[in-house]
Amino acid sequence: MELRQLTALVTVAEVGSVTKAAKLLHVVQPAVTRQIRLLEEELGVPLFQRTRHGMVPTPAAEVLIMRARRALHELDAARAELRPEPGEVSGIVSVGLLESVLDILAQPLTEAVARRHPGIELRLFTGYSGHLQQWLDTGEIDLSLLYNLSDTPSLSVVPLLREQLWAVAPPDAGLCADSPVPWATVLAHPLVLPVSGHGLRALIDRARSVVPMAPRIVVQTNSMLLQKNLVLAGHGWTVLPAAGVAADVAGGRLSGAPLTAPDVERSVVLGLQHRNRLLAPVEAVASSLTRLVSDLVRSGAWPSARPAATADARPRPADG
Structure with missing residues (x-):
């Protein structure tokens, strides 16, 4: 072979x-x-x-x-690490990003790594949290943002933040970030939701189960972009993490507001493979990503987010 x-x-x-x-x-x-x-x-x-x-x-x-x-990725990374410039962290690092954070994180992360570590080649992958976790388990990616996950036998987890879910509607609905919307209001409208089995859908179903109203789901999709486009086209309201709609709300393409009664949050964590030590380029990118997320939360650029209890912890080698 x-x-x-x-x-x-x-x-x-x-x-x-x-x-x-x-x-x-x-x-x-x-x-x-x-x-x-x-x-x-x-x-x-x-x-x-x-x-x-x-x-x-x-x-x-x-x-x-x-x-x-996995084998080809490891060989590519080895080639890059064996030919570094003196004093430079060099290598290929594959990063998993949740679809809902692409708009807020992909470009700033690329810029931060290029500025601090020009010898590192980033490879960005996107997918559902479950898919990203699987790719991390099998070594196809080096680190990944995941949500609602604790340490596993194969992965070490660094909590980063907690964020509220938002109701998302067409602009003329007039939803406002400083005026939370009850679930009962959302359930009174036709809904465009993620497909069953999606992690976000599980959060949505759990929350709406405590409201004595039957939802009217008109469309289910596995694409966040399609969710937003269908809402904009007037097919209904939807529910998304704040980071996934921040740019659309700021640009007036959609309106959105935090959900309440009940409040619903998801935790966003950084997942790393359990290793005796992190490879230098992986540790460098993990630190840049952690720092970037902290800055976005602190500045308010990541709406409805607050630091996790241990989000100030820096990525470190996991016990073997």
């Missing part, structure tokens, strides 16, 4: 096409096909199903792809 075979496998899986993979890898199409065929012969199992929608990995391939991504 060779690195070029694993690279071909992962690239085809990501783009769903041998032709596209060949272009990305700067090789001819038959070379990619040959690498996949050699892997299949070595392992004795088919790795892809060819469908009208493209190349679809088989269950056996999914197992190999997960481990191949």
